[in-house]
Amino acid sequence: MANARIVQQGTIHCFPAGLKDEQGRIVNAEVSAVAYDGERLLLASDKPIPGERRSAVFALPLTPEGPDDTQLTYFTQPLIKQATKYEDFALTADGRHVLATTGFDRIDDESHALNDYNHLLIWPLGEPDRVQVVDPDPRDGVEGSLELRNKLNAALGFPYYKIEGLAAIPGERGDGLLLFGVREQGRAHDDFDYVSRVVGAHYEISESGNLVFIDKMREHYAFDPSEHPAVRYDCGLSSLEYDPYHARLYLLNSYEVEEDGEEHIGGYLWEISLEDFRAGRRPTLVTTPAGTELEFEHKAEGLAVLDHDRLFVAYDNDRHLGLGSIDERDERHACEAPYTILEITVP
Structure with missing residues (x-):
């Protein structure tokens, strides 16, 4: 059973303090996606970050002292700025390309x-200047991965869903198997259930550097976190992450519930070997070194493998400003995103 201990915590300044949107409202950092390329952390907010020279996607070096937000750079390529509500990043199975997904939680077929x-x-x-849209609509002038949306519709079977996880793992064919983690599914955005469901399809990287699906999108995995006695609240999947060092997959859950007039946020981390994943076995809840369940005090939304032993967890607390144990301060600034670095041990 894997256990984890916190080795570092802090906050990242994602944009200037006091930044306001076009309506004059203070912009809030809501980091929902993270990846690591061996030198830099790549992060994304699921809300736009206004400004011609800013975007919701940005990168910064990871030093021994932690993330260095004094060297933060925004990805301002038009396609990257255009996509809205980023939910997860992944590296392709060979580690040579970055993938970024939005939530796919709304569509207007009439007006686009x-x-x-x-x-x-x-x-x-x-090389973000070479960004491309995967599985685009074949009609000229129609933006978005609408062919992919059709595939997700067929695989999921619900009129409403939200994608929050993305991971590429070695597959049985092509260049790998791309997995999408589903957090919500139901009849509508106000009539859904939280789920932890994974669908996917095998892919190849084309000569032009785009990703092409080579078989049918289908369900590959699902589990119910509430079946574990340590899970206190109704959870949904919030991130997927492939660990190439140990041939395993991490599944991140988060919750946001109101009970007796009090808001509760948090999350849990699960791990499963690729062998057990393919066999449909239950994942294992990551614990503390003392053997108790590891329960995040913040809404864990982004996860990245840093190296053989460390994970980076990013939190999207929406407009909840409390910092808890992350900082001596009671509250963060709206421009700050809290994070945790974990050291993982597998007996």
């Missing part, structure tokens, strides 16, 4: 006004 919420993007590692 909501197509920006339906994007899967790919670019070579370190």
